[in-house]
Amino acid sequence: MASSLFIIIVGCGRLGSFLANRLSSAGHSVVVVDHRPEAFDKLSSEFSGFRVEGDAAELAVLKQAKAEKADLLIATTRDDNVNLMVAQAAKVEFNVSRVLARVFEPRREAVYRRLGVETVCPTTVAADLFLKSVLAENAL
Numbered sequence: 063m064a065s066s067l068f069i070i071i072v073g074c075g076r077l078g079s080f081l082a083n084r085l086s087s088a089g090h091s092v093v094v095v096d097h098r099p100e101a102f103d104k105l106s107s108e109f110s111g112f113r114v115e116g117d118a119a120e121l122a123v124l125k126q127a128k129a130e131k132a133d134l135l136i137a138t139t140r141d142d143n144v145n146l147m148v149a150q151a152a153k154v155e156f157n158v159s160r161v162l163a164r165v166f167e168p169r170r171e172a173v174y175r176r177l178g179v180e181t182v183c184p185t186t187v188a189a190d191l192f193l194k195s196v197l198a199e200n201a202l
């Protein structure tokens with residue numbers, strides 16, 4: 063296996079819990095942050111990481127998650143503003159070398175990139191897949 067990473071996942075919803083379960087079972091050290099304690103119910107029984115309950119937009123909460131030691135942080139909440147705030151804090155305050163964020167509004171991706179944050183935009187990804195499927199069907 064490649065070397066084990068210390069990964070912080072912000073948001074333990076459908077996306078965050080899926081990533082946390084998979085990355086933990088792949089042997090990485092994972093900390094998941096969510097402000098709703100019931101969100102942690104989505105973690106599998108094999109999840110071997112840590113849970114931090116709190117608002118990830120607060121520096122104290124990221125500190126509690128040991129952000130200064132993280133190799134990677136993934137911001138997965140549904141809120142572009144929260145993800146941007148968390149990603150910026152991870153880069154600027156805690157010097158996390160690799161930061162990824164979920165961004166719903168495609169026009170905002172450039173702002174993240176200027177900060178050195180990698181983005182995944184579900185809107186663009188879905189649009190590309192729909193178009194590919196529709197255009198492939200009509201490519202006669």
Ligand code: AMP
Pocket residue numbers: 072073074075076077078095096097098101116117118119138139140141144
């Ligand atoms: P989903 O969109 O289903 O993947 O869920 C997003 C998750 O992010 C939910 O479990 C929310 O409780 C969580 N979340 C949203 N805002 C924050 C925040 N500021 N700090 C920590 N967790 C958050």
